[in-house]
Amino acid sequence: MSMSHNKIPVTVAEVVTLNPLIKRFRFVRRDGASLPAFSGGAHVVVEMDDHGTRRMNPYSLMSAPSDTTGYEISVRRDDVGRGGSLYLHQHVKVGDDLVISAPVNLFGLDLQAKKHLMLAGGIGITPFIAQMALLSAMAGRFELHYAARNPGLAAYADDLRARYGDRVQLYYDDQDQKIALAPLLAGQPLGTHLYVCGPKGMIDWVRRTATDMGWPQQCVHYEEFLAPPTGKPFQVELAASQKTITVGPDQSLLEAIEAAGVDAPYLCRGGACGQCETDVVSCDGHIQHHDHWLSDEEKATGHKIMPCVSRFEGRSLVLDR
């Protein structure tokens, strides 16, 4: 499915520096019309022309889902990454034109839940801000546990405390505060759904603990977007399009496919949704699987690759694309 039909031209209406690491951007439609309402947990893909390299990074929407006058995202600067967040931080200013995708939700609330228990780590707070706005408007029951390095980096913590009171609990690493996860999970009413968004280690810890305590899989939701890792350049042959492309050191395979003018499917661009799954025709070398979509068995067979985050090292790789 090509995404090209479903893009929204926007202008940057506001840029706010929240702390040394995080900036908030507000987008409005270039033609002045309303944006679609969205569901809490949805993200948009922001397209950037980073000095000739086309970047397309997913960011969770954090404005109120009912606010159709603009969308807001918060971006954490990643100084060692490939540059998408750095580009937004250093180059994007009020009045700039950008293109974003329509909202996509891979981290939706289960509205059957009797209670929503949310665990956020760092910049993982953003989808929960939109979800809490929605639940609050619907008189839904929720509770947020938000861990950050220190109060200075805990974006929106004061706002959220002011808005939701005791339903928001804060934890600071620098003060050796840690979510007491096992007692927290043990004390939840039947019908609670658990949501976690944050660094990989936190997601793994929460999922493992919930599983060990017998939580049903359907009640545990998580969202982890990987930034495409950098690496050595490599060559790939695209059999269906009869093209050979070179993937640069800070370019993803998906970006290289797109740069060659080949239309490839995608949704999350972070190894989570499965949309860009591609068949491997032949492989002489080693596929560096970075996604959490393919099973370990699938990764071992080497018959499939997720080009949004995975790379290759070796003599030749031919894909059915």
Add this chain to the structure above:
Amino acid sequence: MGLDFNQETFRNDFTFRNSPKAIRRFPFPFHEDGYMYSVNLEPHVPGPKGSVFEHTFDVDEHYVAEMRDRALVLAEDPLRCQSLPHMTLAGWDLLELIMTSKARDYPHWFELHKQGDKWHWINKPLEIEQKFTFGDETTLPYGPMEYITRQTQGDFSLQDHRDDNLWMDAGMITTQADWSLDFDVGMSFHEWHAPVPLAHEKGIFDRALKFLLNLQLGAPVRRFNWTMTVDPLLDTSPETYPQWGPTRASLTPETIGKRMHLRVELQTLIRLPRSNAIAFPIRCYLIKFDELVTVPKWGRRLHRVIRDLPEELAVYKGFARNRPMMLDYLAQYDDGTPTSPGIWPD
């Protein structure tokens, strides 16, 4: 209003008819001289002016009569409309989508005035005027889904998206081809499709579900389904089967042209913004055989489709008993000449 909308019935004396204009714009579902199941989805983009695809929701000459018929069905059986508690938000999404679309596409019939969440809706054909607060159920006479679908042609199911599946957790179903919302409510995608023959073996439902889970906001899709109905009954439900089932045994060669109807469902699938649910409008169009054969291409093609259809499908669609009589009737309109591609009249 009198000139815009037919005075007609879908029960008892069955005065339903299509005007010549309605016949020309009928959504004939066969683009070639044969039929087999497929994942026949295409983008639901605006189609030719005057066609049933022109607008997101087609309002035609049968609108007022169809809404009267729906009210009668609901008065007898309120369970034709159900919404599980977690689907209210999706109901508001649907209400917004329909009101916004109709006010934009048919401004002479519908108006929507908004001041923040204070909304004012005017439906001139049904003589309804309603001021309400968007998001506050207590300001409407029904829940949001029921309120708006009592004013919109076609059935609607609202499907919750969770656990990598779709769940039929709400609906307004009164113009259905022999299935029951009361039976299906709460089922998953594969559960409610379980009775369909042949398609499972072809993996069609696995592929369709995968496609629908990726359905994007602002990129709706559509497909056709079809069957046959004796007499222009909108409400052919399992609940009322004793009333309409036996009529299939009462057709004669003299009455078949007037009483046998091709029943076409224009099904659309639309991602809803706030709830992330999927709306599935199923719009039913009926046309008498006598009306259909006034378009020579359709008469020829329908004969070939019915003649060559696998027996399982004729049985599933409920017209195996009448197939020989239908073929005798339709054969008169098939001179064997080729038909042009596509669904529209020549």
